[in-house]
Amino acid sequence: MIIRLYNCLNLAPMITLLIIEDERSLRESMVSYLEPGGYRCITAGTYHEAMKAIDRYDYYCVVVDLNLPDGDGLKIIRLLKENQAKCGIIVISARDTLNDRILGLQTGADDYLVKPFDLSELNARIQSVIRRTRYTGQNYVIFRELIMDPEGKTAVLNGEQMELTRKEFDMLMYLITNKNRVITKDAIAEHIWGDSIYGTDYTELVYTHMKNLRKKLQAKTGIDWIQTVYGSGYRITEER
Amino acid sequence: MKLQTQSSIYLSSFSLVVFVLIGIVLYSLLRKLSNDELDAILRQERTEVLSNPELLLIANQAGAPFFSRLIAREIAKFPGDTEVFYDSVSLIKGSSEKSSIRCLRFYEIVQDQPVEFILFKSKLPAEQLVQQIILLMTLIAILSLLGIFLLNRFAFRRIWRDFYNTIQALKNYGPNQKALRLPGSRINEFRTLNEEIEKMTRRVSDTYDNLHNFTSHTTHEIQTPLAVIRLKSELLMQTSNLNDEQLQLIQSIGDNSRHLSRLNRSLALLFKIDHQHYSSTGIFYPASGIFRQLDNLNELIDIKELKLATRLPAEITVPMDPSLGDILVHNLVKNAIVHNQQGGILEIDLQPGMLRVVNNGPELSHPTDHYFSEFIKEPDSKGLGLGLALVRKICEVCDLSVKYINADGLHQFEIHWFEKNNKRG
Numbered sequence: 141m142i143i144r145l146y147n148c149l150n151l152a153p154m155i156t157l158l159i160i161e162d163e164r165s166l167r168e169s170m171v172s173y174l175e176p177g178g179y180r181c182i183t184a185g186t187y188h189e190a191m192k193a194i195d196r197y198d199y200y201c202v203v204v205d206l207n208l209p210d211g212d213g214l215k216i217i218r219l220l221k222e223n224q225a226k227c228g229i230i231v232i233s234a235r236d237t238l239n240d241r242i243l244g245l246q247t248g249a250d251d252y253l254v255k256p257f258d259l260s261e262l263n264a265r266i267q268s269v270i271r272r273t274r275y276t277g278q279n280y281v282i283f284r285e286l287i288m289d290p291e292g293k294t295a296v297l298n299g300e301q302m303e304l305t306r307k308e309f310d311m312l313m314y315l316i317t318n319k320n321r322v323i324t325k326d327a328i329a330e331h332i333w334g335d336s337i338y339g340t341d342y343t344e345l346v347y348t349h350m351k352n353l354r355k356k357l358q359a360k361t362g363i364d365w366i367q368t369v370y371g372s373g374y375r376i377t378e379e380r
Numbered sequence: 381m382k383l384q385t386q387s388s389i390y391l392s393s394f395s396l397v398v399f400v401l402i403g404i405v406l407y408s409l410l411r412k413l414s415n416d417e418l419d420a421i422l423r424q425e426r427t428e429v430l431s432n433p434e435l436l437l438i439a440n441q442a443g444a445p446f447f448s449r450l451i452a453r454e455i456a457k458f459p460g461d462t463e464v465f466y467d468s469v470s471l472i473k474g475s476s477e478k479s480s481i482r483c484l485r486f487y488e489i490v491q492d493q494p495v496e497f498i499l500f501k502s503k504l505p506a507e508q509l510v511q512q513i514i515l516l517m518t519l520i521a522i523l524s525l526l527g528i529f530l531l532n533r534f535a536f537r538r539i540w541r542d543f544y545n546t547i548q549a550l551k552n553y554g555p556n557q558k559a560l561r562l563p564g565s566r567i568n569e570f571r572t573l574n575e576e577i578e579k580m581t582r583r584v585s586d587t588y589d590n591l592h593n594f595t596s597h598t599t600h601e602i603q604t605p606l607a608v609i610r611l612k613s614e615l616l617m618q619t620s621n622l623n624d625e626q627l628q629l630i631q632s633i634g635d636n637s638r639h640l641s642r643l644n645r646s647l648a649l650l651f652k653i654d655h656q657h658y659s660s661t662g663i664f665y666p667a668s669g670i671f672r673q674l675d676n677l678n679e680l681i682d683i684k685e686l687k688l689a690t691r692l693p694a695e696i697t698v699p700m701d702p703s704l705g706d707i708l709v710h711n712l713v714k715n716a717i718v719h720n721q722q723g724g725i726l727e728i729d730l731q732p733g734m735l736r737v738v739n740n741g742p743e744l745s746h747p748t749d750h751y752f753s754e755f756i757k758e759p760d761s762k763g764l765g766l767g768l769a770l771v772r773k774i775c776e777v778c779d780l781s782v783k784y785i786n787a788d789g790l791h792q793f794e795i796h797w798f799e800k801n802n803k804r805g
Contacts, residue, residue, distance in 0.1 A: 163604050169611035173618070234603040236645060237652070238703040256607030256641045259614045307679075322617045324631065326638055336676055336710055338642055339767070340718050345679050371628040372617060 156180045157266065158202040160190040160216065161232065162209055166255075170203065173259035173321075174266070187211025194220065200270045201228040203262070206235060206244065214247045221248035228269035232257065258327040260318040267317050283316045284378065285361065297360045307332055308353045315366065315376040324373040350374060384536045388529055395528050399521040407514055414506035415482060419465050422484040422499050425449070426463070429499065430488065451498045458494035459487055468500070479504050542570040546577060559585045592655065599648040606644065609637040646766040653704065653773045660778070664705030666730055667692040672706075673713040674728075680717050686726045686739075696730050698797050700778040708774045711767040712737045712793055719744075725790065733799035738792045752782070 184190035206213035329342040463486040483500040542565035559582035562574035613634040716739035724740030752772035775782040
């Protein structure tokens with residue numbers, strides 16, 4: 141079996157994304173967050189621009205807003221499914237009912253993200269979709285001495301299997317996906333527990349899980365990879 | 381009480397009183413007439429008696445023509461030429477029963493001896509006649525009452541038909557409908573009523589449309605700037621060389637924009653539920669929704685060391701939109717966990733037709749009937765204060781009943797539903 145190893149940051153060839161969003165500020169924010177992660181981002185602000193942009197590249201992932209001033213995002217999804225089968229599609233929409241989500245996914249989207257969202261969450265979803273659509277079969281995420289298997293939810297550090305709980309694994313994966321970025325406790329909580337965590341005292345939950353995760357990493361590496369960013373959240377860095 | 385019943389009662393009572401009064405007057409009148417008649421006969425007989433003075437002498441003797449109806453008694457002093465009519469009773473001959481009689485007492489001097497005469501006549505035939513007349517009258521009164529009652533019912537239905545049509549139209553009227561169009565009426569008052577109702581529903585409909593547009597535009601339009609604030613604050617946080625104070629400020633902006641967008645989404649959800657954006661049919665399996673939420677929040681349960689007891693038969697269903705069902709049980713369960721105390725009880729009991737969630741928790745500072753209102757929350761709560769408002773709203777639109785009971789320091793929420801469509805395994 142060919143085992144493909146790739147690093148989220150240094151993907152080669154260059155991963156091209158198409159971002160279709162009519163609100164310029166949102167579009168620019170997404171680009172600002174995603175491009176330093178090694179993506180090439182093509183943007184479209186209207187349905188027509190999106191139509192033109194679709195043929196220009198072989199996209200790894202298309203992020204599409206459903207409400208466009210001159211057309212329906214669902215049409216773009218249908219077209220993409222016909223022309224670029226390997227392209228992952230993520231819907232970003234303010235429509236948040238179950239029916240909207242089902243409709244988006246049934247039309248061919250791989251994921252559905254309700255606005256407003258965290259950029260770190262969008263980034264994690266994009267990477268997850270690309271892994272699922274492009275790198276079928278077994279693939280790993282490598283970070284420093286750590287090899288993570290997103291499918292099997294296992295992590296190997298310095299050749300040794302790490303004993304991580306499901307939530308610790310997801311948390312570590314989320315941090316690595318957004319490495320070198322500050323990730324807020326709220327974003328982590330929402331990523332791990334979903335919407336229903338809101339309104340509960342989740343800071344303590346995040347703190348407890350993070351403490352255990354750091355202990356486990358430190359026990360194997362001797363160094364604390366995860367930094368606490370005062371009052372805000374956490375960051376995992378590649379710096380040695 | 382129905383208007384028709386009330387009206388029938390009034391009319392019947394009034395008619396009854398009138399008939400009774402008429403009866404009393406008629407009875408008195410008939411009695412007086414029959415007495416007058418008897419008095420005239422007695423006076424006539426007196427004249428006859430006086431024209432035959434020998435009769436007076438043999439008045440009390442057997443065989444006299446007036447024997448049975450004339451009594452003569454000698455008295456000491458002549459009181460004058462007076463006559464007195466009065467009622468009395470006498471024993472019926474050959475019987476122990478008494479019969480009313482009409483008497484005429486008068487005085488004469490017969491052979492220099494003052495004599496008191498009493499002429500009397502049985503009132504029985506006259507009384508029998510009065511009784512028969514009264515009986516007939518009662519019968520007529522009863523029939524008239526019945527007639528009035530039936531006529532009232534019939535007339536009532538015809539006259540008030542327009543009114544009941546209006547009530548029916550109002551019953552079916554919802555705030556999200558267009559203004560009512562009511563038919564005209566021959567009765568002025570009802571026509572005016574219908575016109576005024578039409579005007580009022582037009583105003584309601586206009587207000588609703590405005591509010592609907594305003595709310596949907598606001599909730600939608602507010603999302604984008606909120607998303608921008610959230611994304612920009614996240615980007616800002618990534619910039620290097622930020623000191624702790626700056627990071628905290630950015631975090632605060634992010635937190636508040638997150639809170640605001642949650643609030644916005646929950647309010648939009650309330651609005652959507654309220655305006656029938658969800659289907660009214662479907663089958664929801666509460667057990668799976670509750671298990672999912674318990675599983676998702678199990679660490680919170682662990683942290684609070686809650687004593688969890690559940691009885692969740694998987695086959696029990698609720699006839700409602702499944703996505704609303706999920707929101708309902710998620711909010712109930714979350715509420716019971718979040719507002720629980722350290723080491724408290726969390727009991728979830730699902731039975732056909734009923735879901736009960738019981739939890740410990742401090743006494744809340746709000747009156748119980750406010751629990752389901754929007755934005756009711758304890759001062760240190762991190763939530764939006766919309767969870768139970770959503771529960772109430774969902775129950776309202778899905779024909780479920782929800783009640784809160786506080787017993788022995790336990791908060792108890794019960795959801796009941798009509799169990800007809802339940803499949804039992």
